[in-house]
Amino acid sequence: MRFLVFDAGPLISLTLSGLLDILPKIHSGLKETKFVLTPQVKFEVIDKSKTNKKFSLEAFKIEKLIKDKVFSLSSEFVQNKNLSEETQKVLSFSSQLIKSYGHNVQLLQEGEASCIAFFKLAKKDCLIVSDERTVRLISESKYLLAERMKSKLHSEVFLNEKNFKYFEDLKYIRSSELVFYALKKDLIDIEKSPEALEALLYSLKFHGTAISQKEIEEAKELYKNGPRGS
Amino acid sequence: MQEKDNILKILKETTISFKKENAINLKALSNRTIHSATTSQDMDNIIVAVIVYSLGKILERENYKEIRGWEFFFKETLKNLDEALKSLKKENLEKFRFFLGKIRQSANEIDSNLSSYIKDIFYKASINKASKLYQHGISAQKAAELLGVSLWDLASYIGQSSINEADIGESLSFSKRIKTTEEFLR
Numbered sequence: 437m438r439f440l441v442f443d444a445g446p447l448i449s450l451t452l453s454g455l456l457d458i459l460p461k462i463h464s465g466l467k468e469t470k471f472v473l474t475p476q477v478k479f480e481v482i483d484k485s486k487t488n489k490k491f492s493l494e495a496f497k498i499e500k501l502i503k504d505k506v507f508s509l510s511s512e513f514v515q516n517k518n519l520s521e522e523t524q525k526v527l528s529f530s531s532q533l534i535k536s537y538g539h540n541v542q543l544l545q546e547g548e549a550s551c552i553a554f555f556k557l558a559k560k561d562c563l564i565v566s567d568e569r570t571v572r573l574i575s576e577s578k579y580l581l582a583e584r585m586k587s588k589l590h591s592e593v594f595l596n597e598k599n600f601k602y603f604e605d606l607k608y609i610r611s612s613e614l615v616f617y618a619l620k621k622d623l624i625d626i627e628k629s630p631e632a633l634e635a636l637l638y639s640l641k642f643h644g645t646a647i648s649q650k651e652i653e654e655a656k657e658l659y660k661n662g663p664r665g666s
Numbered sequence: 667m668q669e670k671d672n673i674l675k676i677l678k679e680t681t682i683s684f685k686k687e688n689a690i691n692l693k694a695l696s697n698r699t700i701h702s703a704t705t706s707q708d709m710d711n712i713i714v715a716v717i718v719y720s721l722g723k724i725l726e727r728e729n730y731k732e733i734r735g736w737e738f739f740f741k742e743t744l745k746n747l748d749e750a751l752k753s754l755k756k757e758n759l760e761k762f763r764f765f766l767g768k769i770r771q772s773a774n775e776i777d778s779n780l781s782s783y784i785k786d787i788f789y790k791a792s793i794n795k796a797s798k799l800y801q802h803g804i805s806a807q808k809a810a811e812l813l814g815v816s817l818w819d820l821a822s823y824i825g826q827s828s829i830n831e832a833d834i835g836e837s838l839s840f841s842k843r844i845k846t847t848e849e850f851l852r
Contacts, residue, residue, distance in 0.1 A: 438850065444807060448821045466851060480807065480817060491818045534803075539705040545807035563850050569836075570805045576837035585803040589701050612840075613847040644806065644821025647840075654840045 438561040439513070441472040441554045444480045444547050445567035445644055446611035451494045452643040455611075455636070458618040460506045465621070473502065474510045474519060474550035510550075514557045522553035529602050533574065534585060535594040541585070543570055555606055564608050569646035575606040611640050612647045616655055630656040669702045673714055674754055680718050681747045684725075692722030700795065704802040710759075712795065712812055713766055720791040724784060735776035739784065742772040789815070793823050800824060 450456050463471055482502075485495035501507045510519055526549040531542045544552075548571050555562045566572060573581035578600045585593045615636050618624050626632045637645075637652045676695055683691040696719035703711040721743065730736055746768045753761035773784035792813040797820065799809040806824060810817040 440850075444817055445821065448818055449825075452818070452822065462851065469851065485816075485818065488816055488818075491816060494818065537702070537705040539707075541705055541803070542707055542808060543803065544805050545811050547807050548805055561850070563846070568805050568807070570800075570803055573837055580837055581803060588802040589704060591701070607846060609843050609847045609850075613843045616844055617847050617851060642822070642825040644825045648836065651836060651840045655844075658841050658844060 437513075438469040439472050439554070439558050440469060440563050440565055441474065441510070441551045441558075442477060442507070443551045443564065443566040443568065443571070444477050446565045446614070447477075447481045447498055448494075449567055449611045449640045449643040449645045450614075451497060453636070453639040455615060455618075455624070455639075456497055456501070458614065458623055459501060460504065461623040462614065462618060462621075463506045470508045470513070471501075471506055472510050472513070472554060473507045474523075474547070474554055475516060476523065476546045476550035478502075478509070480547045510554050514554060518557060519550060519553055522557055523550045526550075526552045526556075526602075529599045530574065532596050533578075533599050534582065535596070536585065536589050536591050541593075543574065552603070552606060562607070564606060565611065565614065566608050567610050567612075567640075567645040572608045572646075574600070575603040575608065610647065611645050612637050612651075612655070615640060616659070620659070630659050633659050669706060669708070669711060670754065670757075672699075672702060673710060674751065676714060676718065677747060677751050677754070680721065681744065681751065684721050684743060684747065687725050689722045689725035692718055692725065696722060696795075700798045700802065703795070704799055704804060707804075707812060709812075710763070713763075715795050716788065716791045716813070717766060717769055719794060720784075720788045723787045723791060727783070730780075733780045733783075734778040735780040739772055739776060739780065742775075743769050746772070793819055796820050797824050797827060 450458070459471065482495045482499045485491045502509065523546060527544060527546065530544040530549065532540050533543060534541045548566060548568060551564045551566065555564055570581065578595055582593050582595055615624070616633065619628060619633055619636065622628065624636070626636070634652060634656055637647060637655060641647050641652070676699055679695055680692065683695065696715055699711055699715035699718065702708070703715050724730065746765045750762050750765035753765060770788055773781050773788070776784070792815045796809040796813040796815050799812065800806050806820055807817055810820045
């Protein structure tokens, strides 16, 4: 069994872009892959959002995907108690990664920490779907993260190399890669063209996905020509 | 509370700038609070950042003085800023927070369009400050939590600003992530 564990950001950007329906379509073509929501992410995008009139419709749309069994709750695979303990561990490690002005900077919140915790506990094939650049940088490039913070804070930042190790094995994709995949598989009711892809990716970007113009250009090229060397 | 001296200094300058109706100075002061808000994530720092930024934005509106209720809001704000300062000097944090809260609450006591305008500005200021924390490296969810704003609102705000056009490179190329995606979903 494989797991795609979703953070709140991709659900928000897909919903606001009117692309949430790609998830059941992708899901129906996969036999062994579960789409997973942790209680913390569910709380953020469904339970809390239902109390906000501005976004309650979106919350109901996401909730329907649980009822339709597109999303499974993490408790089907990992006990909530264990997930909660591991989440606290993630929060504790992540709050001691970077120090500036004499303070340990708290980088993460429970939602994204719970996705990391699930990844650690699942101990099987797992990908985290996250649109957060900070979260990805912690695992993929601590020096880029440090550089970013240093330039914004105008101060030295100190890395706790030991704690970063915990995050090194994590693997991420974004909503943008799911949309690219869906367009290629003809799962989106729109013409299949690099221009349509560009429109889709910009819509995600305008709804919070951390993707740059340069990456969108790269995606268009990739869509047109396939991977380099193939 | 962390960085008490910095907050005292900022509040003193805020009072002077608000009295002089100097919106530009207020926004500059607000930017000075964001570094310490990022590192300490101290709520007092964050609340001060939102208030100072909001006051600057309120003053930017044309003809604000002519709107019914302005005089009341102006006097109340100066009074509450002064009381907050005195309380902080005496290290009475409970009163300090009470008077800062009263600045925002005084908008509820105005019976005119100014009330909803001010409330809207305070909410948008909170989103703006959350986006600044995000820009400084805090995750969007953490920033939304600290500022008490909706992650949905913050995601759209970040998306429509230039923040995601970051001045740093991506850690993995798009093609590498697509490869991972396609292999995983095969």
